[in-house]
Amino acid sequence: MESCNCIEPQWPADELLMKYQYISDFFIALAYFSIPLELIYFVKKSAVFPYRWVLVQFGAFIVLCGATHLINLWTFNMHSRTVAVVMTTAKVLTALVSCVTALMLVHIIPDLLSVKTRELFLKNKAAELDREMGLIRTQEETGRHVRMLTHEIRSTLDRHTILKTTLVELGRTLALEECALWMPTRTGLELQLSYTLRHQNPVGFTVPTQLPVINQVFNTNRAVKISPNSPVARLRPIAAKYMPGEVVAVRVPLLHLSNFQIYDWPELSTKRYALMVLMLPSDSARKWHVHELELVEVVADQVAVALSHAAILEESMRARDLLIEQNVALDLARREAETAVRARNDFLAVMNHEMGTPMHAIIAVSSLLQETELTPEQRLMVETILKSSNLLATLINDVLDLSRLEDGSLQLDIGTFNLHALFKEVLNLIKPIASVKKLLITLSLASDLPEYAVGDEKRLMQTLLNVVGNAVKFSKDGSISLSAFVAKSESLRDPRVPDFFPVPSDNHFYLRVQVKDSGSGINPQDIPKLFTKFAQGQSLATKNSDGSGLGLAICKRFVNLMEGHIWIESEGLGKGSTAIFVVKLGIPERSNELKLSFVPKGPANHGQTNFLGLKVLVMDDNGVSRSVTKGLLVHLGCDVMTVSSGDECLRAITQEHQVVFMDICMPGVDGYEIAVRIHEMFSKRHERPLIVALTGNTDRVTKEHCLRVGMDGVILKPVSVDKMRIVLSELLEHRVLFEA
């Protein structure tokens, strides 16, 4: 063997095969070298690739593989040992790297795979989101349409416009072929085609309400798909070639005003529904989508609301118009009434004046006549004239009063008056007639009845006169008893007048007056009518009974004004009757100066007022002359105390007494002695009462004696009123009196 360090190829050189191998190796090396270049290029391009070092490894592996194949090119021919060594090194390295790479790949490939699955997942997610976006968009579209529809519908309050607009807008939004509204008839048994979108004059079509398809729609608040062949959907003559579009029907509740609750949609209480039918275009293969159905349902509800608002508005407009009419009518009526009242008042005023003027003339002149010298007969006649004219004047005023009472404009003239005197005057006025009829009239005043009271004297007297007058009128014979007393609270509450609750107080009292007669009585059924104006009982057929009927009505009003009550009791015809009234009167304060408006019939009190309250002591043992002297002094207004003996006199006398009248002819009593003692009792002159002697004997001796003992005056018994008056004025002025 030659030592050429040549390595024999393993296989015999076969030129062709070797050539192919040579070429393949070459291309492999080429490819192997280019792959890493491509890898580097792409890795550089992509920023995200996380496995760069893997690529490096892989690149190294490929490069080495390429190198190996490249070097293999040299091994086809005789090659030196160096080449073999390099070849071997290359192969070894390649083996190393490829093993490492192989090991690495085991770790990497699962990761790479999972990247792929994640990508798939994200894609799915994106698709899903896309879908949802589509849905939301659709819903938003729907919402927008609803809002727009609602706005259109609610922008009007006119019923027809609302419905028409609904159909138009729905038609537009949903691109419908036809849209129709069926309204229930008055009876509710049929639905009548009221509005359509395309048809101009939808008259006459009716369908009964009780169709199953209609019931189906009415029983749910959802839009229901119905057959295009159902009677409600057959609005156009269907040509055979047309494939009708899907039809949907929905109920529209027609709410009554009273059913409309804010938070509680009245599912059960509405009874009437209208039917809305919507048809998709035929031959369009369009189907009803859910969101479209929802749109339809919402619109149907909104229409219901809009209709109810329209109804409310209509109602309120109607009511307002009615009110305006009524107001106008009332205003007119009021003005008419006012005119009438004014006319009446004017009439009454004129009448009052016209009738009153001659009446007052009569009264005035008769009063004057009364003051002149008259024979007793003449005086009686004048008194009669006066009484009659006063009564007539009262009647005239009565009528005026009654009209004012009706108005409520009458007010009581409150003043202080003598209550006892009032009753006596009434009695005096009634006596003439009563005595002619031989009726006995008795008056009894309770002992606790105040002498003075505060109230409307004139009207109380009118009331009393009326009541007593009636008693006299309706009695043919017998007696009439008039009694007055202060009503206590138990007796105030009368079971017959349960709504009368008088409450006495400190400065008021209730006067109860009863007039009982034994006359013709009253049928209990007629009693309620008594106090009505102008009403008369049927049984009063006597000629005395044609009164105008105003009297009791006026009395009742007066009594009511005095916060009281008046009623009549009778057990029946022929059993007499009792008239009772209770009125509220005030109690006058003691400090008020009492207006004695009621002039007493007897001689007026001529007493001078500077004697009023003058405290006087009278000493006289003779009862009769004591009474007479006392009566005299009381008449003059003095405050008189009487004693019948000297001791009594000395015991009773005080410095408050301003004058002492003493009888000095009393047997057994030395009047002069008493006078001396009085002087001793009162040292100061101004404290001492003035002492005046009463005697039947005024000779000089007596006078001197009186002077001596310090008396201030002597007068002769019996004393006249005028004499006493002069005496008192002299005494009080000069503090001394001595008759000449």
Place this chain on the structure above:
Amino acid sequence: YSLPDLQEFVRASKAAMDVVSQLQGQFLDFTTSLYNEGFLDDQFVQLQKLQDESNPDFVIEVVSLFFEDSEKLLNNLATALQQHIVDYKQVDALVHQFKGSSSSIGAQRVKNACVAFRNYCEEKNVEGCVRCLQLVKHEYNLVKSRLDTLFKLEQQILAAGGSVPMIA
């Protein structure tokens, strides 16, 4: 009161007034006679002046008091004069009382009788006194009956609805 009622009232009043005027006429005649015959004097008029609304029964009260008093006095006088020994002082005192009360009411004749009585007392003339007592009693009874009649007449007038005429 309607007009027919008014007419009726006037008629009734007139009828009543006729009665009243008749009574009043009687009353006036009677009263005049009393004064003319001296039974009453001006003091009685004064008493009537004292009668008013606040004192409506003054005269009757005073006169009744007078009657009561007088009865007692007359009895006492009778008793006093029947004594064996007549106590003229007492008798005088009683007569003095009687004089006082009768003059207070204006019973003139009674008063005059009392004055005469007192004179006899001073003279201590018992027969005179007894005679005077009779006289006084007589006069008293006269005036009493007349006053009773007068009051009855007054009541009748009042009952008939009229008013008692006053003597000026």
